[in-house]
Amino acid sequence: MTPSLSVTLLVQHEVLYATCVFGVNDDLKRTLPRSCAFELEFLNLPLTSVLGIGTSECTTDDLWPANGDCNLWTAKLFPACSSRKQSCEAALLTIAAIKENGLFTFLRGFTVLVSMEDVMVLKTGTSMLDFQLGLQSKMLS
Structure with missing residues (x-):
């Protein structure tokens, strides 16, 4: 995973x-009612085990909009970081945390x-294009 896989966002x-x-098998569009939302699978594990639901770490209100659908597409599962490097590290930590102990509690550290x-909705194509052009320029020089 390289920083070029990060998406540039404009947030406030x-x-x-x-x-x-x-x-690979995650179904981003599978929608469940709020009462069953944690049965969705993320990285081949049910969200109940991924998020430590049994320990009251997370509720449906933490992940999904109050009136919205409950699916992986709308679940707030990804930290927005101040640098590409931090973003990639957070993604790798996500995978490691899920695969090692099934807990996803480190998300609390992200605002x-x-x-x-x-x-x-929030991606900024201009910044992404500038970054890609910068990489291309470095490779060609």
Whole structure:
């Protein structure tokens, strides 16, 4: 995973970066009622085990909009960080935390969490294009 996989976001006039990761079998559009939302699977594990639900670490209100659908597309699972490097590190920590102990509690340390839906709305194509052009320029020189 390289920093070029991070998406540049504009959140309240601040540039942030998010790197979203999913499992091959994750169904981003599978929608469940709020009462069953934690049955959704993220990185091939049910959200109940991924988020430490049994320990009251997380509720549906923490992940989904109050009146919105409960699916992986709208779940706020990804930290928005101040640098591409931090964003990539957070994505790798997400995978490691889930695979090692099934807990996702480190998210509490981030002030801004985004969903894939948020990423599509908040992404700033200009910054992403500038970054890609900068990389291309470095490779060609």
